[in-house]
Amino acid sequence: MEKVDGRLARGDQTRRAVLRRAVEIASVDGLEGLSIGRLATELGISKSGLFAHFGSKEELQLATVRAARRIYADSVVIPAYEVEPGLGRVWALSRYWLDYSRSRVFPGGCFFQKVSHEFSARNGAVQEYLAAVHTEWMDLIETAVAEAIERGELAGDPKQLAFDLNAYYEAANLASILHNDEAGYERARQAVRSRLEAAIVPGTPAPW
Amino acid sequence: MEKVDGRLARGDQTRRAVLRRAVEIASVDGLEGLSIGRLATELGISKSGLFAHFGSKEELQLATVRAARRIYADSVVIPAYEVEPGLGRVWALSRYWLDYSRSRVFPGGCFFQKVSHEFSARNGAVQEYLAAVHTEWMDLIETAVAEAIERGELAGDPKQLAFDLNAYYEAANLASILHNDEAGYERARQAVRSRLEAAIVPGTPAPW
Numbered sequence: 001m002e003k004v005d006g007r008l009a010r011g012d013q014t015r016r017a018v019l020r021r022a023v024e025i026a027s028v029d030g031l032e033g034l035s036i037g038r039l040a041t042e043l044g045i046s047k048s049g050l051f052a053h054f055g056s057k058e059e060l061q062l063a064t065v066r067a068a069r070r071i072y073a074d075s076v077v078i079p080a081y082e083v084e085p086g087l088g089r090v091w092a093l094s095r096y097w098l099d100y101s102r103s104r105v106f107p108g109g110c111f112f113q114k115v116s117h118e119f120s121a122r123n124g125a126v127q128e129y130l131a132a133v134h135t136e137w138m139d140l141i142e143t144a145v146a147e148a149i150e151r152g153e154l155a156g157d158p159k160q161l162a163f164d165l166n167a168y169y170e171a172a173n174l175a176s177i178l179h180n181d182e183a184g185y186e187r188a189r190q191a192v193r194s195r196l197e198a199a200i201v202p203g204t205p206a207p208w
Numbered sequence: 209m210e211k212v213d214g215r216l217a218r219g220d221q222t223r224r225a226v227l228r229r230a231v232e233i234a235s236v237d238g239l240e241g242l243s244i245g246r247l248a249t250e251l252g253i254s255k256s257g258l259f260a261h262f263g264s265k266e267e268l269q270l271a272t273v274r275a276a277r278r279i280y281a282d283s284v285v286i287p288a289y290e291v292e293p294g295l296g297r298v299w300a301l302s303r304y305w306l307d308y309s310r311s312r313v314f315p316g317g318c319f320f321q322k323v324s325h326e327f328s329a330r331n332g333a334v335q336e337y338l339a340a341v342h343t344e345w346m347d348l349i350e351t352a353v354a355e356a357i358e359r360g361e362l363a364g365d366p367k368q369l370a371f372d373l374n375a376y377y378e379a380a381n382l383a384s385i386l387h388n389d390e391a392g393y394e395r396a397r398q399a400v401r402s403r404l405e406a407a408i409v410p411g412t413p414a415p416w
Contacts, residue, residue, distance in 0.1 A: 187371040
């Protein structure tokens with residue numbers, strides 16, 4: 001089995017290398033900017049080898065979104081969830097999100113904002129998956145806010161707070177990439193802080 | 209000169225018809241989804257005729273952004289500027305923006321959000337023009353807010369208020385297109401109203 005295992009391991013490595021490059025390309029040029037031909041040329045792999053891994057352009061796009069979701073989870077969600085539930089975690093989510101965009105974890109800025117806009121008005125499996133990831137993300141912010149409300153640290157409607165916080169993140173990301181400056185991040189940080197200050201229950205220690 | 213004038217008039221009509229279709233296509237498929245070949249086929253015009261009008265793909269993309277800017281001005285800016293300066297105009301800008309997205313003036317939602325994401329991480333004349341339009345739009349909101357501050361109706365930092373309001377508009381647009389529902393508009397309306405209520409000078413009549 002050693003030979004087979006070796007082949008499997010090499011196959012996994014190839015797949016990971018392809019997806020690592022694919023998320024970078026898609027964050028700049030969109031998922032339509034991905035082609036099996038382009039990836040094969042850039043990575044020195046045969047087109048037929050890539051087809052064996054991904055089957056179709058749509059499969060490649062879906063695998064790329066899944067890979068980006070894991071990177072996003074590692075950069076934003078997991079570190080924020082290391083902070084205990086409550087206002088501190090809501091603030092941590094906001095800080096990690098803005099850091100994730102600012103530090104260009106994906107070279108084109110937030111991968112999901114980019115490709116969600118690209119596919120928003122289309123039909124098909126990629127659009128459906130992106131809509132599901134958006135819902136998952138909004139639910140995650142809402143849950144973090146709801147935990148802070150349950151602990152008596154924030155007051156208000158968790159869905160509305162999640163909408164407002166996410167709006168600041170997205171606006172900062174677009175402005176900073178389009179203008180290649182960082183002003184939007186300071187605006188977003190201030191917006192998040194003011195929004196949380198307006199919802200804070202008096203006596204709660206401020207995490208900022 | 210009649211014949212020449214007739215040709216010029218027909219040329220103008222063709223150009224307008226091409227750009228009307230081009231902004232629709234780009235709002236769904238992006239500016240890279242525009243091709244002179246596709247437009248020629250859809251509109252029954254020769255490719256050489258289209259090249260005579262636009263010269264290059266980049267020229268066509270720039271002309272499409274200019275045409276979209278005029279439609280945006282007609283849908284959002286001009287009606288809001290019919291309201292007298294002050295808090296009423298800031299509120300009108302927000303209402304007209306959300307109506308513009310909700311009513312799908314462009315079939316894919318906000319044209320500028322779509323194509324700004326598409327080009328944000330690129331270089332060249334299209335990216336530069338889109339960055340300039342973004343600045344123009346943020347300055348316009350900021351001016352409307354500054355007028356309300358000068359009239360003693362709002363208090364605060366006009367740049368921060370402009371950032372926050374625009375963030376709500378953009379987040380509503382993306383959510384509504386991606387999920388094909390209207391929930392984001394009600395969230396954005398509530399967010400705008402709460403944000404303005406927090407900045408209102410007591411005694412100012414509420415426009416909502």
